[in-house]
Amino acid sequence: MADSSINLSAPTRTNLLALQNTTDLIGRTQKRLSTGLKVNSAIDDAIAFFQARSLTDRAGDLSVLKGSIDQSISSVETASDGIQAISDIVEQMKGIALSSKSDANVQNRSKAAIQFNDLRSQLDNLANDASYKGTNLIKGSPANLKVTFSEDGSSTLTISGVSSDSSGLALTAAANNWNVDGNIDTAINKLDSALSTLRSTASTMGSNASVLSLRLDFTKNLINSLEEGSAKLVNADLNSESANLLTLQTRQQLGTIGLSIAQQSEQSILRLF
Structure with a gap:
């Protein structure tokens, strides 16, 4: 053959x-x-491939947390806006009380007391409506908001809700239609105390919102760094x-x-x- x-x-x-x-x-x-990658699989470079995947996976986990932080900021901002609106209502209530005290007419005081009580009801409605995605930090029975910053849950911030309705602010209805000055004086004192409480709550909410914004920016930058680090390990230099x-x-x-x-x-x- x-x-x-x-x-x-x-x-x-x-x-x-x-x-x-x-x-x-x-x-x-x-x-x-065609792919833009110099490392397409573990066969090309096992060390670089798995290091890049680890960085990408962490960036993905942080992206989920970033979204949660961003939503938490909206919840706190909603509460802050609610506090500001409630403060405006309390200021109106105080104006009515001061105006009524300077007016000795019983009928006028009775009408002022009705306006006062109406504003008090609107205050309660506003506190109950200051909700974002089911979270209300200022209603009569406020929720607490826990925000997680790290993948393992070791870094968190808990924002405590503050009851800011008429009950939480100790604002009672106008007593005896404000027939006597003593009833009006009591209302004015309670309104001053409520305004002080609201200012303190607004300051706390603002501080929490600032912390959340800082953590949001930090998380965004960290995600970018992780993604860039992953790209350096596997991306190809197209010019080269x-x-x-x-x-x-x-x-x-x-x-x-x-x-x-x-x-x-x-x-x-x-x-x-």
Whole structure:
């Protein structure tokens, strides 16, 4: 039986292997250019691949927390806006009380007392309506808001709700239609105390909102750093890869020419026999 194997000379074999190697390198470079990645899988570089995945996974976890922090800021801002609106109502109530005290007319005082009580009811409605996604930090039975900053839950901030309705502020209805100055004086004292409490609550809410905003910015920057670090490990330098592709394609052309010359030399030698 005849031997069907093909014997290649050393020069031809060398040129052929070099050409195959260049073709493989071109394929790898083209893949990098198409995907934008120099590390597409653990096969390319196991260490870089898994380090990049770890950074990306952490960035993903922090992105979830970032959304929660952002929503918490909205909850606190809603409470702060509610406190400001309640303060405005209390100021109106105080104005009515002061105006009524300077008016000795019983009927006028009775009408003022009705206006006072109406505003007190609106205050309660406003406190109950100051809710964001089911969280109300200032109603009669306020909720507490716990915000988590770290993936493992070790870093948190708990914002305590403050009852800021008429009951929480100890604002009672106008007594005896304000027929006597003593009833009005009592109301004015309670209103002054309520305003002081509201200012303190507004300051606390503002401080909490500031902390949350700082943590939100920090988390955003941390996510960006993690994503950039991951990209440095696996992303390809497209300019460098483009230049490399041009070099490899030139090498491939030269290899093809070299292989052709080697084959022609062998054929010339064979013709001598």
